[in-house]
Amino acid sequence: MNTERPPLLMLPGLLCDHAAWATAAAALPQYDCRVPAWGRLDTLDAMADHVLASTTEPRFALAGHSMGGRVALEVVRRAPHRVTHLALLDTGYQALPDGEAAEKERAGRAALLARAREAGMRAMGQVWATGMVHPDQVGTPLFATILDMIERSDPDQFAAQIHALLGRPDATSLLSDVRCPTLVLCARQDTWSPLARHEIMAGLIPQSVLHVVEHSGHMSPMERPQDVADAMRTWLARPMLCATSTGGRRA
Incomplete structure (x- = not known):
């Protein structure tokens, strides 16, 4: 592991823990991969605050799967200056529909x-x-x-x-302000967070690259961990830019 690199925070989804990321993280040994636990936190805001409060380094790369992707966007909303790279995997950005x-x-x-x-x-x-x-x-x-x-x-x-x-905020307006290198990844057979949604997300984020994982459902980091790790390695190799320029509060 190269300790000069910022850590890579891997945010798990609903009812997921370190196991969701374990094999993909093992394929990225040069990175300091960390997986937070949500416990009984009951808002995405509280989860994002937990990520920021538990990370002492000034900057980090951020990957979120499913619910973790929504948390990642809330971290970016709060502290864009701390996020060097952003990855959104099999996730969404809109609020609960009416x-x-x-x-x-x-x-x-x-x-x-x-x-x-x-x-x-x-x-x-x-x-x-x-x-x-x-x-x-x-x-x-x-x-x-x-x-x-x-x-x-x-x-x-x-x-x-x-x-x-159920209380998730809408992040649509945030997407166009993201300025760090961004990976938008979706499994071809994800019926929970379909590819069409990720195509829209990728189109709204200026520095994004869309990657499709074949022969996988929603749990792509577990179903196709090597494919996910390969896509993340390419993403992490992209030069750091300034993070986002949103007007969210800083932490």
Whole structure:
């Protein structure tokens, strides 16, 4: 590991922990890779503040997967001067929609939480994770690893993170202000955060490169860790520019 490089913060998604990034991080040994834990933090704001408060270095590279990508954008909103590189993986940027779409999302998440409380986290994960991976991964050792990861959380943590996602802010106006080298990565078969959304994101971020990971679902850092690490290595090799020029508060 080259200690002269800024650390690489890898932000996990909903019910994910260090295991979500472990294999991709191992393929990037020259970087100081760190994965924060969300615990029972129940807003994206609180998660972003946690990332900033727990990182003593003045600057860092920032990668976020799924919910972690939304947290990454909130970190950029607060402290653009600290972010040297930004990667957004299988994620989104818009707030909860209005009307029927919002009610459908609330109901779906509430049903999963109810199953977690009644049958346990692993039983809930068996249903939920089936739609998060490529169909070829269901029932494999990797799928069991994902269930193990989900089982390390509890229903209260799940409830807190659902609350955070339902209250997510809209980051559309932030995207055009990002000035650091940015990787927008999406798996071809991601049905949770589809490629079309990432194409829009990449079009709105001036310094962005879009990378598509083939034969993977939403959990691309676990399903295709070498492909993800290769894309991140290329991204991290891009020269540092000034970070973003947003007017967000500094930390």
